[in-house]
Amino acid sequence: MVEAGRSPNIQIITNADLLKVEGEVGRFSAHLRLRPRYVDPTRCTACGLCAQYCPAPIPDRYNENLTTVKALHLEYQQAVPAAFHIDETACLFLTRRECKQCERVCLPKAIDFTQKVQHLTLEVGAVILAPGFGRIDRRVLARYGYGRLPYVITGLELERLTSATGPTQGKILRPADGRHPKRLAFLQCIGSRDTASGNPYCSTVCCMYASKEAAVCLEHDPGLEITIFYMDMRTQGKEFDYARQRARERGVRFIRSRIGTVQEKGEGLEIAYVDQAGRHCREVFDLMVLPEGLESPPDARTLAEACGIALNRYDFCLTQPISPLTTSRPGIFVAGAFQAPKDVPDSVTDATGAAALAAQVLQASQGNRMRGRTYPREIEIPPEPKIGVFVCSCGLNIGSVVDVPAVASYAATLPHVVFTDTNLYSCAQATQEAITEKIQVQGLNRVVVAACSPRTHEPLFQETLRNAGLNACLFEMANIRDHCSWVHYREPEAATAKAKDLVRMAVAKAHELTPLPQPEIPVTPRALIIGGGLAGLTAALTIGGQGFQVYLVEKTPYLGGNLRKLRFLLNDAEPSRLLDDLLSQVKAHPLIDVFTQTEIDHIAGYVGNFTTTLKLPNGSRILEHGVIVLATGGVPYTPTQYLYGQTPNVLTQLEFEELLTASEAPRHLKRLVMIQCVGSRGDDLPYCSKVCCGQAVKNALRLLEVNPQAQITVLYRDMRTYGFMEDAYQEARQRGVLFLPFTPDRPPVVHMSDSGQSLLSRRPSQKPEKDGDGAHPCIGLQTLNSEPETRNYSVLRVTCFNPILQEDLILEPDLVVLSVGLVPAVDEHLVKMLKVPKSRDGFFLEAHPKLKPVELAVAGLFVCGLAHGPKPVPETIAQAQAAAGKAAIPLARGFIKVEPIVAQVDPQACLGCGLCEALCPYGALSLVKSDKKKKAQVISASCKGCGICAAHCPTLAINMGCFTNQQVVAQIRAFGGQP
Secondary structure, three states: OHHHHHOOOOOOOOOEEEEEEEEEOOEEEEEEEEOOOOEOOOOOOOOOHHHHHOOOEEEOOOOOOOOEEEOEEOOOOOOOOOOOEEOOOOOHHHHHOOOOHHHHHOOOOOEOOOOOOEEEEEEEOOEEEOOOOEOOOHHHHHOOOOOOOOOEEEHHHHHHHOOOOOOOOOOOOOOOOOOOOOEEEEEOOEOOOEHHHOEOOOOOOHHHHHHHHHHHHHHHOOOOEEEEEEOOOOOOOOOHHHHHHHHHHOOOEEEEEEEEEEEEEOOEEEEEEEEOOOOEEEEEEOEEEEOEOOEOOOOHHHHHHHHOOOEOOOOOEOOEOOEOOEOOOOOEEEOHHHOOOOOHHHHHHHHHHHHHHHHHHOHHHOOOOOOOOOOOOOOOOOOOOOEEEEEEOOOOOOOOOOOHHHHHHHHHOOOOEEEEEEEOOOOOHHHHHHHHHHHHHHOOOEEEEEEOOHHHHHHHHHHHHHHOOOOOOOEEEEEOHHHHHOOOOOOHHHHHHHHHHHHHHHHHHHHOOOOOOOOEEEOOOEEEEEOOEHHHHHHHHHHHHOOOEEEEEOOOOOOEHHHHHOOOOOOOOOHHHHHHHHHHHHHHOOOEEEEOOOEEEEEEEEOOEEEEEEEEOOEEEEEEEOEEEEOOOEEEOOOOOOOEOOEOOEEEHHHHHHHHHHOOHHHHOOEEEEEEEEOEOOOOEOOOOOOHHHHHHHHHHHHHHHOOOOEEEEEEOOOOOOOOHHHHHHHHHHOOOEEEEOEOOEOOEEEEEEEEEOOOOEEOOOOOOOOOOOOOOOOOOOEEOOOOOOOEEEEEEEEEEEOOOOEEEEEOOOEEEEEEOEEEOOOHHHHHHHOOOEOOOOOEOEEEOOOEEEEEOOOOEEEOHHHOOOOOHHHHHHHHHHHHHHHHHHHHHOEEEOOOOOEEEOOOOOOOOOHHHHHOOOOOEEEEEEOOEEEEEEOOOOOOOOOHHHHHOOOOOEEEOOEOHHHHHHHHHHHOOOO
């Protein structure tokens, strides 16, 4: 938020309502109503003196009404803009013409009771709607005792209780009596998957955030006993299942059950439930948590009317699976939970994708109104260091363990430290402005911040130094959160001592810091996309739509990837029509060059200046480009279980999908069994493949359309039909599909019994392949005869343990259909060339799962689609648009700034041995002739600052920017007690 507030190209307008959007794409007029905040944000310094004198307390909405604030308040400590505002419904002057104490004590004279409602019209080319989500009706929560029973709270209330900035400062206390609970119960699907509440859809996020909150509670109090009652655990996101497994390993109980009653018993709550085995159980808990689901925003209909867009039946924004970020009105896009319930990574991805689509609309006027950041001229650095140390409490995230004032006092005794200060939140906008002021007033020429992780916050503080006229490299950060308060939370004295050590080392290093340049390197305004499936095609069109040249490389003869294998989607959309449309657009686009039957032979260079050698069927070609998008896709898992490949009557879902659309055979099916999680969530593929449950429901419904008499049984572990897919799941159940759960320790068994007649047999497809001019060939899967054969085959029997009946069931289906997972199609040769990391499951590993979900650790590289992880068609499209949006940023800017943390070679000390060149994993060092001798030379933009070269240089001729030998030695000496 601070970055958004600093951007010269972002105008933040708060306390405003959108009244109407008029005009057409490219030429909209957005009419706003600005409500008065009665505080001038340009004058307010967020000192808080006014709130101390305000006599009107009100419930604190940010802290879920668990505490109070004043009518004149700052919404939360890190709010942007960092200015107070007045609640006009509670202010004594605005309601009764009394008081005005705040106006009298405000030193900057920021209080302004003369403010009135204003109207503003903005001329814009595109609109992005991101109003977030709404809350579950309290009447729904009341069915579980909320508001009636004293020890029932919501998941968001627990979130605030566990927060260092919450009403209990991170202590888990029962709001009703302030006591520490010992036994916690989480009840899932509150206001979700609930027809009675009007929300039959799945809210997608609840299972994961319950698991997360349970883990956080155990961090605060390892002695807690926590139970999560659920119907299906839908932790389907990338690596989400691992988080749930860790919670289970830490002692969290997960019970599949149906809750009967909740009633007060003594000083706790008694929960009556029926477990999976049908047993009636009762347990008493000290606190019950309702992780409520997500609803559409309360003003969704007003917003839709103002924008002229359509909503779905649940008042979320209506979009189509093939255009998940586009509303029903051209030029207006949607991002986040207003489109559908979704978690943080998907919301961030959507926002980036929507921004890319908006950039396409604005392409004609690209850069016309852009403003660059301006910084004051860097001050001359005197020989004598003047170091300022700022120690952050991070609410109580650090302050509850580390004695922050003691650390600051200790820092003041260190050599060359001339100023120290403590902050509640060093990353807040008001604090950043205060640090800028302190640097200028105190004449600081080096800054140390003791706070959280430099991985996420160092750029923020470096920007603050630049705003104060200092070089960004005159900054050092001590991570006293991750390294002290988090890992030593049970040892506050030791954590404080360690924090002092880290600050002493940081100050010693700061003494040796010197200004470093940050050169700019021009960017080749072209993009390379590797992979021509749905993600690659979408990314190519999105980048090309912003006016940049695109090279699209596909190693097979045809574009389309897995999209060719799909016959229909859950909402009856036709993948073949989507593919044909994409292919025709790509073929007609003047800025997209397509290379099929082409492999990547070699990639060299760095962000902004990559050189790629292609291996074509008839030779080779060299491409120069600035960025790379990896859309290498994935492939279906090939099962070895359940007799697959041994009998023609065991198919995968993709093969069955082809059967449903290619023959009459389904009309003869009487009994069919689908088995979920084949290869997924097990030893072969430990992760959830995310698409299998929806695929099973989709094919089951299509079979019932062809043959309403078919008896379909789905054997599953958790039906993960998240979001609006839940509608299809409920429809399948209503139409007679039988869903039976199984556990991993007792999976179904498929075997052959007496000889009988097979309904189906495999036969190679005879469909003619079409040419590559926009049409697609057959998918290459084997198809099935439409007429029953009379040859004898063994009859299939499926044995599955029914946990409710507590006995084995024996099914004799005509067909067994396996829902198989997806595996990455990662080219190891490509991985080695690009030096990109992979996740434990073999997919490309994003730079940060929430902050940078489509960026890789190597600058200039982006990822989308199945190369990132399993996902359905709509999410693949949204992520491809997001990756294209991020990739287009350096292309549009025209240059990149090289991070100063790169290798630097002293040519006088360099022997020219070539060891650094041989060891550098990024090809950032090369030997060049200098005065008839070879010397090492650094390609700054390619260097990632890993330090391998410096560590192996026999003459210590290589130093790393911001990590020179002198700086590291100074830290080591300081660690040993030498200041």
